[in-house]
Amino acid sequence: MVSQITSLTLIATTVCACVVLPVSGYAASPASSAIRTPPQVPPVMQAARLEGAPTVDGNVLDDPQWRRLRPTSGFWQIQPDEGRPATQRTEVFVGFTDEMLYIGVVCYDDNPDGIIVSDSRRDAPLDETDSFQVIIDSFLDRQNGFVFGTNPAGIEYDAQVTKEGAQSGSRGTSGFNLNWDTSWTVSAEISDIGWSAEMAIPFKSLRYGSADVQNWGINFQRNIRRNNEIAFWSPLPLQYNLYRTSQAGRLDGISVPPQKNLKITPYALSRVERGGDLPDGTHHDEEFGIDLKYSITPSLTLDATYNTDFAQVEVDDVVVNLDRFSVFLPEKRPFFLENAGQFQVGTPREVELFFSRKIGISDDGGQIPIEAGVRLSGKIGDRTNVGFLQMRSERVSGEAPRNDYTVARLNKEFDNRSALGALIVSREGDGSYLVDDRDDHNRTYAIDARLGIGEDGLISGYIAKTDTPDRDGKDHSLLLQGQYNSVAWSSNVAYSEVGEDFNPEVGFLSRTDYRKFSFRSQRR
Secondary structure, X not given: OOEEEEXXXXXXXXXXXXXOOOOOOOOOOOOOOOOOOOOOOOOEEEOEEOOOOOOOOOOOOXXXXXXXXXXXXXXXXXXXXXXXXXXXXXXXXXXXXXXXXXXXXXXXXXXXXXXOOOOOOOOOOOOOOOEEEEEEXXXXXXXXXXXXXXXXXXXXXXEEEOHHHOXXXXXXXXXXXXXXXXXXXXXXXXXXXXXXXXXXXXXXXXXXOOOOEEEEEEEEEEEEHHHXXXXXXXXXXXXXXXXXXXXXXXXXXXXXXXXXOEEEEEEEEEXXXXXXXOOOOEEEEEEEEEEEEEEEEOOEEXXXXXXXXXXXXXXXXXXXXXXXXXOOOOOOOHHHOOOHXXXXXXXXOOEEOOOHHHOOEOOOOOEOOEEEEEEEEEEEOOOEEEEEEEEEEOOEOOOEOOEEEEEEEEEEEXXXXXXXXXXXXXXXXXXXXXXXXXXXXXXXXXXXXXXXXXXXXXXXXXXXXXXXXXXXXXXXXXXXXXXXXXXXXXXXXXXXXXXXXXXXXXXEEOOOOEEEEEEEEEEO
């Protein structure tokens, strides 16, 4: 029996007329009585080669390396007064050396005592604190990017964005990965002019094309917490955020080094036990393994692992589950995190066709040893994303068979946020657990697509099928949704369906056997 779920939501708001008074001028500069309007064309800034490396201590104005550069300025609010100049002046410097990209920011503030700092942990949210963020679209594909941020306490905040964030937290594939971490340095300080910060980002921590001199997409965001103010260098409509790379500005003249990085991380463990009831008197236990990361090209990365050890991985958050649906816990193992968004197809936290936590982790959260694996991810050319994974896990008696996992992903990007992709996920078991014969396998096949319509419209969806022995009935899943997100309206219509025999064993599935239609429209 197929259950049916239908939801219909319509929200309307009234329209209010009001008079908006001019805001005050920038700090450290006289106020202007003229009404300024955001530029219609995204801004462009020129990167400059530095004669030497700045001292990354947060003091931008007193560093001679920054004084040789011309900063960019002119930030525009989307909150609280959309389309008005920011109430405080912000200056951003961008320079580079042979090995490093440097970003310096001076956040002028006419009330330094009013600067708010709410957290100093890595990757802590930057919404409730004064903060500065930058998104770097290093392929200029207008869909993907790297986010780096900090606050006056100098925290490190980094994340990877795919498909402009892909409406993270709503229907559609989640495209914001905060668990992605890379090597970089930041420092900040508060002074009588406000606060300032310096970022040093190694080129080897980024991925980019093959040209010697490149133009990148870029945008900056500043939050002034006491004013509830959010302002961007490249103006954005109220309905979008920093991840809207299609409307970012441009950074020209970046001279990048050739990238042939090789990182090897070995480990060795040894344990000796003696005495007590041990029959041989002394018992030795040794184990070793190795992880490898290699940049085949500046945009294509190979990860390899042997006898993998995940002992240093951050623990999962504690969750109390009071319903009958499975709890979704995000992936935190570094081996799986780079370009993780390119492997994701489905509906976040409901139907995810590939979920890397199904590899090397049992249903009760225990570790299943991984013998070896390779993972290839990145871009070929300017618009083609590729991903491939091959791993083998060991047999655990009474808990899991030996499994070989294969994942292949291809995604082609087009203009205006459009894309077409395919995904294949396979598990091949040795038939040693809960299976009477050697036919122990599971496969998932999927096609997904996105079509951008104008600046505010988007149609997206996927269709998938699984192959499992003895489950050949309604083994399909699909989603079709349309979105319209303008300054005046936010609308979403979606239809999803999951068959009773749909079984993506290397994915995440909260439930089966349902159809769901939803419609939501809200006037801003």
